[in-house]
Amino acid sequence: xxxxxxxxxxxxxxxxxxxxxxxxxxxxxxxxxxxxxxxxxxxxxxxxxxxxxxxxxxxxxxxxxxxxxxxxxxxxxxxxxxxxxxxxxxxxxxxxxxxxxxxxxxxxxxxx
Amino acid sequence: xxxxxxxxxxxxxxxxxxxxxxxxxxxxxxxxxxxxxxxxxxxxxxxxxxxxxxxxxxxxxxxxxxxxxxxxxxxxxxxxxxxxxxxxxxxxxxxxxxxxxxxxxxxxxxxxxxxxxxx
Numbered sequence: 001x002x003x004x005x006x007x008x009x010x011x012x013x014x015x016x017x018x019x020x021x022x023x024x025x026x027x028x029x030x031x032x033x034x035x036x037x038x039x040x041x042x043x044x045x046x047x048x049x050x051x052x053x054x055x056x057x058x059x060x061x062x063x064x065x066x067x068x069x070x071x072x073x074x075x076x077x078x079x080x081x082x083x084x085x086x087x088x089x090x091x092x093x094x095x096x097x098x099x100x101x102x103x104x105x106x107x108x109x110x111x112x
Numbered sequence: 113x114x115x116x117x118x119x120x121x122x123x124x125x126x127x128x129x130x131x132x133x134x135x136x137x138x139x140x141x142x143x144x145x146x147x148x149x150x151x152x153x154x155x156x157x158x159x160x161x162x163x164x165x166x167x168x169x170x171x172x173x174x175x176x177x178x179x180x181x182x183x184x185x186x187x188x189x190x191x192x193x194x195x196x197x198x199x200x201x202x203x204x205x206x207x208x209x210x211x212x213x214x215x216x217x218x219x220x221x222x223x224x225x226x227x228x229x230x231x
Contacts, residue, residue: 033219042205043156043222088155098144098209098220102155 002027002093006103014111016078021106023072023089031092032072033100034063036085043088047074079110115139116208118223125196126231132192133226135162135206141186142208146220147179150203162189162206196230203227 003026013019023032031050035043047056049065049072056063060083062075072089086107090100119134135145143164148156160181161169168181178200180192193200204227207220 035222040227042225043207045219045221048219090156098146099158099161100146100156100220101158104155107153 002029002091002101004089004091004101004103006089006106008106009104010107010109012109012111013076013079015080018078019076021074021076021087021089021108023074023103025070025072025091025101028067028070029091029093030065030067032065033090033092034072034074035088035090037088037105038085046087076108079108081110081112084108084110115210115221116206116223118204118206118226120226121224122227122229124229124231127197128195130192130194131196131228132190133204133206133228135189135191135208135223137187137208137210137221140208140210140214142189142210143186145183145189145206145208147181147189147191148205148207150205150225152203156205159191164189193228196228198230201228201230 005024007022034046036046037043047063052067054065060077065072086105088102088105090102093099115138117136125131145162147159150156158171159174162181162183164183164186170176178194183189203225205225206223209220
C-alpha cells in the first residue's frame with residue numbers, strides 16, 4: 001500500500017524567510033504532484049513532476065523530485081502572506097493510472 | 113479558468129434522504145473521473161474511479177451501494193449519497209484528467225467541491 005508522508009504538518013513562518021516542505025512516499029512512482037488548497041476551496045495544481053531530478057519553479061515556490069530517494073521537496077523563498085494555505089503532495093499509485101494518494105497536507109501560515 | 117465544475121456547491125439535507133452531486137468537465141471529454149472526500153482539516157481520500165459507460169471502481173472500505181456513481185456521458189459524472197447520515201457530512205471533490213490532445217497538462221483538474229451537511 002502506497003503511503004505518502006508530509007512534514008511538517010504545520011508551519012508558521014515570518015514573511016521574508018525560506019523554508020522547505022518534504023514529501024516522502026513508500027513505493028516506486030515517478031509522478032508526483034503538488035497542490036494548494038485555500039480554506040473552504042478546492043485544490044489548485046501547482047507542480048507536476050514526472051521524472052527523477054525534475055525541478056520546477058513558479059514565483060517563490062520551487063519543487064523537486066528524487067525518485068531514488070522517494071522524496072519531493074517544496075521550497076518556499078522569501079515567503080509572503082499570500083502563500084498562506086495548505087499544501088498537499090500526491091503520488092500516482094500506478095504510474096499513469098491517475099489514482100492519487102495524498103499526503104496529510106502542510107498548513108502554512110506566513111505572518112507579517 | 114475552471115475546467116471542472118461541481119453542483120451544488122453546498123447542500124444541507126435531513127438524515128435518511130439522498131443527495132446527488134454532479135461533476136462536469138467543461139470543455140473536454142473525460143473518460144475517467146475521480147471522487148474524493150475530505151473531512152475537516154484532513155487530507156483527500158479517493159473514494160472511487162468513475163468510468164464512462166461502465167461501472168465505477170470503488171476503493172476498499174467505500175460502500176458502493178451507499179455512494180452511487182453514474183458516468184453516463186463523457187462530460188458528466190454523478191455521485192449520489194443514499195440514505196445520508198450525519199457521518200456522511202464531508203467535502204466531496206471530483207477530478208478529471210484533461211488529455212494532452214485536448215489541452216491537458218499531465219495533471220488532474222479538481223472541481224470546486226461540494227460541502228454536504230447531513231442533519
